[in-house]
Amino acid sequence: MTTYKIENGSLITLRLAEENDANEIINFYKQVGKETTYLSFGENEYLVTTEQQISTIKEINTSKNNIMVLALVNSKIIGIGTISSSKRKKSEHVGILGIVVSQNYFNNGIGSRIIKYLIDWCKTNKITTKVSLSVRKDNLKAVALYEKFGFSIEGVLKNETLIDGKYFDILAMGLMLDTV
Ligand SMILES: CC(C)(COP(=O)(O)OP(=O)(O)OC[C@H]1O[C@@H](n2cnc3c(N)ncnc32)[C@H](O)[C@@H]1OP(=O)(O)O)[C@@H](O)C(=O)NCCC(=O)NCCS
Numbered sequence: 001m002t003t004y005k006i007e008n009g010s011l012i013t014l015r016l017a018e019e020n021d022a023n024e025i026i027n028f029y030k031q032v033g034k035e036t037t038y039l040s041f042g043e044n045e046y047l048v049t050t051e052q053q054i055s056t057i058k059e060i061n062t063s064k065n066n067i068m069v070l071a072l073v074n075s076k077i078i079g080i081g082t083i084s085s086s087k088r089k090k091s092e093h094v095g096i097l098g099i100v101v102s103q104n105y106f107n108n109g110i111g112s113r114i115i116k117y118l119i120d121w122c123k124t125n126k127i128t129t130k131v132s133l134s135v136r137k138d139n140l141k142a143v144a145l146y147e148k149f150g151f152s153i154e155g156v157l158k159n160e161t162l163i164d165g166k167y168f169d170i171l172a173m174g175l176m177l178d179t180v
Pocket of ligand 1: 036099102107109110111133136142145148
Protein backbone atom coordinates (compact mmCIF):
# COMPACT_ATOMS: atom_id res chain seq x y z
CA MET A 1 0.00 0.00 0.00
CA THR A 2 1.22 3.52 -0.76
CA THR A 3 -0.33 6.87 0.16
CA TYR A 4 0.49 10.34 -1.19
CA LYS A 5 -1.02 13.81 -1.53
CA ILE A 6 -2.09 15.42 -4.81
CA GLU A 7 -2.13 19.18 -5.49
CA ASN A 8 -5.69 19.78 -4.24
CA GLY A 9 -4.73 18.20 -0.90
CA SER A 10 -6.55 14.87 -1.41
CA LEU A 11 -4.78 11.83 -0.02
CA ILE A 12 -4.54 9.06 -2.61
CA THR A 13 -4.02 5.47 -1.54
CA LEU A 14 -2.90 2.77 -3.96
CA ARG A 15 -3.51 -0.80 -2.84
CA LEU A 16 -4.44 -4.23 -4.16
CA ALA A 17 -8.13 -5.06 -4.61
CA GLU A 18 -9.66 -7.33 -1.98
CA GLU A 19 -12.75 -9.50 -2.18
CA ASN A 20 -14.83 -7.08 -0.09
CA ASP A 21 -14.16 -4.33 -2.68
CA ALA A 22 -16.27 -6.24 -5.23
CA ASN A 23 -19.41 -4.05 -5.10
CA GLU A 24 -17.42 -0.81 -5.13
CA ILE A 25 -15.43 -2.06 -8.13
CA ILE A 26 -18.63 -2.89 -10.03
CA ASN A 27 -20.11 0.53 -9.20
CA PHE A 28 -16.90 2.26 -10.27
CA TYR A 29 -16.75 0.45 -13.62
CA LYS A 30 -20.45 1.24 -14.20
CA GLN A 31 -19.77 4.91 -13.46
CA VAL A 32 -16.71 5.23 -15.74
CA GLY A 33 -18.55 3.27 -18.43
CA LYS A 34 -20.89 6.31 -18.53
CA GLU A 35 -18.08 8.88 -18.37
CA THR A 36 -15.86 7.78 -21.24
CA THR A 37 -16.14 6.06 -24.61
CA TYR A 38 -12.47 5.03 -24.50
CA LEU A 39 -13.12 1.82 -22.54
CA SER A 40 -13.93 -1.48 -24.24
CA PHE A 41 -17.36 -1.51 -22.54
CA GLY A 42 -19.98 1.22 -22.76
CA GLU A 43 -22.67 2.53 -20.47
CA ASN A 44 -24.69 -0.34 -18.92
CA GLU A 45 -22.28 -2.93 -20.34
CA TYR A 46 -20.30 -3.85 -17.22
CA LEU A 47 -22.60 -6.75 -16.46
CA VAL A 48 -20.73 -8.51 -13.71
CA THR A 49 -22.43 -9.87 -10.58
CA THR A 50 -20.95 -9.46 -7.10
CA GLU A 51 -20.20 -13.20 -7.01
CA GLN A 52 -18.39 -13.06 -10.36
CA GLN A 53 -16.38 -10.01 -9.26
CA ILE A 54 -15.41 -11.72 -5.99
CA SER A 55 -14.29 -14.80 -7.86
CA THR A 56 -12.25 -12.67 -10.30
CA ILE A 57 -10.50 -10.89 -7.41
CA LYS A 58 -9.82 -14.24 -5.74
CA GLU A 59 -8.32 -15.59 -8.96
CA ILE A 60 -6.20 -12.46 -9.48
CA ASN A 61 -4.88 -12.52 -5.94
CA THR A 62 -3.86 -16.15 -6.13
CA SER A 63 -2.13 -15.79 -9.50
CA LYS A 64 1.46 -14.69 -10.05
CA ASN A 65 0.90 -12.71 -13.26
CA ASN A 66 -2.36 -10.85 -12.61
CA ILE A 67 -2.98 -7.81 -10.46
CA MET A 68 -5.72 -5.29 -9.75
CA VAL A 69 -4.67 -2.01 -8.13
CA LEU A 70 -7.18 0.44 -6.69
CA ALA A 71 -6.61 4.18 -6.27
CA LEU A 72 -8.77 5.50 -3.43
CA VAL A 73 -9.68 8.83 -1.85
CA ASN A 74 -11.35 8.51 1.57
CA SER A 75 -11.96 4.81 0.84
CA LYS A 76 -13.75 5.65 -2.44
CA ILE A 77 -12.37 4.12 -5.63
CA ILE A 78 -11.22 6.79 -8.08
CA GLY A 79 -9.04 4.67 -10.35
CA ILE A 80 -8.29 1.06 -11.23
CA GLY A 81 -5.30 -0.47 -12.97
CA THR A 82 -5.01 -4.09 -14.00
CA ILE A 83 -2.50 -6.49 -15.48
CA SER A 84 -4.22 -9.53 -16.98
CA SER A 85 -2.22 -12.51 -18.20
CA SER A 86 -2.82 -15.93 -19.61
CA LYS A 87 -2.15 -19.15 -17.68
CA ARG A 88 -0.71 -20.66 -20.88
CA LYS A 89 3.06 -21.14 -21.03
CA LYS A 90 3.45 -19.56 -24.48
CA SER A 91 1.86 -16.27 -23.43
CA GLU A 92 2.05 -16.08 -19.62
CA HIS A 93 4.93 -13.58 -20.00
CA VAL A 94 2.60 -10.96 -21.56
CA GLY A 95 0.72 -8.72 -19.16
CA ILE A 96 -2.19 -6.81 -20.66
CA LEU A 97 -2.57 -3.42 -19.03
CA GLY A 98 -5.93 -1.79 -18.36
CA ILE A 99 -6.44 1.56 -16.66
CA VAL A 100 -9.18 4.03 -15.89
CA VAL A 101 -9.37 7.07 -13.61
CA SER A 102 -12.56 8.85 -12.58
CA GLN A 103 -12.89 12.02 -14.69
CA ASN A 104 -13.10 14.23 -11.55
CA TYR A 105 -9.49 13.25 -10.87
CA PHE A 106 -8.00 13.49 -14.36
CA ASN A 107 -4.61 15.21 -14.79
CA ASN A 108 -3.49 14.84 -11.17
CA GLY A 109 -0.82 12.27 -11.94
CA ILE A 110 -2.98 9.37 -10.69
CA GLY A 111 -2.90 7.50 -14.01
CA SER A 112 0.90 7.84 -14.03
CA ARG A 113 1.17 6.50 -10.48
CA ILE A 114 -1.02 3.52 -11.34
CA ILE A 115 0.96 2.71 -14.50
CA LYS A 116 4.25 2.95 -12.60
CA TYR A 117 2.88 0.67 -9.88
CA LEU A 118 1.80 -1.90 -12.49
CA ILE A 119 5.09 -1.81 -14.42
CA ASP A 120 7.16 -2.06 -11.21
CA TRP A 121 5.06 -5.03 -10.12
CA CYS A 122 5.52 -6.72 -13.52
CA LYS A 123 9.28 -6.29 -13.26
CA THR A 124 9.36 -8.20 -9.99
CA ASN A 125 6.81 -10.99 -10.51
CA LYS A 126 9.43 -13.15 -12.27
CA ILE A 127 7.06 -14.00 -15.14
CA THR A 128 6.10 -10.87 -17.06
CA THR A 129 8.64 -9.66 -19.64
CA LYS A 130 6.29 -7.69 -21.87
CA VAL A 131 3.39 -5.34 -21.12
CA SER A 132 0.83 -4.91 -23.91
CA LEU A 133 -2.23 -2.77 -24.33
CA SER A 134 -4.80 -1.58 -26.83
CA VAL A 135 -5.77 2.04 -27.05
CA ARG A 136 -7.97 4.04 -29.40
CA LYS A 137 -5.73 5.97 -31.78
CA ASP A 138 -7.60 9.22 -31.05
CA ASN A 139 -7.09 8.82 -27.27
CA LEU A 140 -4.12 11.18 -27.54
CA LYS A 141 -3.75 11.68 -23.81
CA ALA A 142 -3.53 7.96 -23.07
CA VAL A 143 -1.16 7.35 -25.99
CA ALA A 144 1.12 10.18 -24.75
CA LEU A 145 1.01 8.73 -21.24
CA TYR A 146 1.98 5.26 -22.45
CA GLU A 147 4.80 6.69 -24.57
CA LYS A 148 6.06 8.55 -21.49
CA PHE A 149 6.50 5.14 -19.83
CA GLY A 150 8.38 3.75 -22.85
CA PHE A 151 5.57 1.95 -24.69
CA SER A 152 5.86 1.95 -28.46
CA ILE A 153 3.26 1.48 -31.15
CA GLU A 154 3.45 -2.03 -32.60
CA GLY A 155 0.55 -1.91 -34.97
CA VAL A 156 -2.73 -0.37 -36.02
CA LEU A 157 -6.01 -2.29 -36.13
CA LYS A 158 -8.24 -0.50 -38.57
CA ASN A 159 -11.92 0.16 -37.78
CA GLU A 160 -11.79 -2.01 -34.65
CA THR A 161 -14.26 0.16 -32.74
CA LEU A 162 -17.64 1.40 -33.92
CA ILE A 163 -19.46 4.12 -32.01
CA ASP A 164 -22.66 5.72 -33.30
CA GLY A 165 -21.80 4.82 -36.89
CA LYS A 166 -18.20 6.10 -36.70
CA TYR A 167 -15.21 3.75 -36.92
CA PHE A 168 -12.06 4.18 -34.83
CA ASP A 169 -8.62 2.61 -35.22
CA ILE A 170 -6.96 0.84 -32.29
CA LEU A 171 -3.23 0.98 -31.59
CA ALA A 172 -1.45 -2.07 -30.24
CA MET A 173 1.27 -0.82 -27.89
CA GLY A 174 3.97 -2.75 -26.07
CA LEU A 175 6.74 -2.34 -23.53
CA MET A 176 9.59 -4.85 -23.27
CA LEU A 177 10.63 -5.04 -19.63
CA ASP A 178 14.07 -6.50 -20.20
CA THR A 179 15.02 -3.32 -22.07
CA VAL A 180 13.81 -0.80 -19.46
C1 LIG B 1 -5.87 7.92 -19.60
C2 LIG B 1 -6.09 8.16 -18.12
C3 LIG B 1 -5.99 6.85 -17.36
C4 LIG B 1 -5.01 9.13 -17.62
O1 LIG B 1 -5.19 9.32 -16.23
P1 LIG B 1 -4.74 10.68 -15.51
O2 LIG B 1 -4.78 10.42 -14.05
O3 LIG B 1 -5.53 11.81 -16.02
O4 LIG B 1 -3.23 10.77 -16.03
P2 LIG B 1 -2.03 11.67 -15.49
O5 LIG B 1 -2.58 12.84 -14.75
O6 LIG B 1 -1.07 10.80 -14.77
O7 LIG B 1 -1.30 12.08 -16.82
C5 LIG B 1 -1.94 12.79 -17.80
C6 LIG B 1 -0.88 13.27 -18.77
O8 LIG B 1 -1.50 13.50 -20.04
C7 LIG B 1 -1.23 14.83 -20.46
N1 LIG B 1 -2.36 15.25 -21.27
C8 LIG B 1 -3.56 15.71 -20.88
N2 LIG B 1 -4.34 15.91 -21.95
C9 LIG B 1 -3.60 15.56 -23.05
C10 LIG B 1 -3.85 15.53 -24.46
N3 LIG B 1 -5.02 15.91 -24.95
N4 LIG B 1 -2.87 15.09 -25.27
C11 LIG B 1 -1.66 14.68 -24.80
N5 LIG B 1 -1.39 14.69 -23.46
C12 LIG B 1 -2.35 15.12 -22.61
C13 LIG B 1 -1.07 15.58 -19.17
O9 LIG B 1 -0.34 16.77 -19.37
C14 LIG B 1 -0.25 14.57 -18.36
O10 LIG B 1 1.08 14.57 -18.83
P3 LIG B 1 2.35 14.52 -17.85
O11 LIG B 1 2.31 13.16 -17.21
O12 LIG B 1 3.53 14.66 -18.74
O13 LIG B 1 2.14 15.61 -16.87
C15 LIG B 1 -7.47 8.83 -17.86
O14 LIG B 1 -7.57 9.99 -18.64
C16 LIG B 1 -8.65 7.94 -18.15
O15 LIG B 1 -9.04 7.12 -17.31
N6 LIG B 1 -9.27 8.11 -19.34
C17 LIG B 1 -10.48 7.39 -19.69
C18 LIG B 1 -10.24 5.91 -19.84
C19 LIG B 1 -9.07 5.63 -20.73
O16 LIG B 1 -8.86 6.29 -21.74
N7 LIG B 1 -8.32 4.59 -20.36
C20 LIG B 1 -7.24 4.12 -21.19
C21 LIG B 1 -7.80 3.19 -22.19
S1 LIG B 1 -6.51 2.44 -23.16
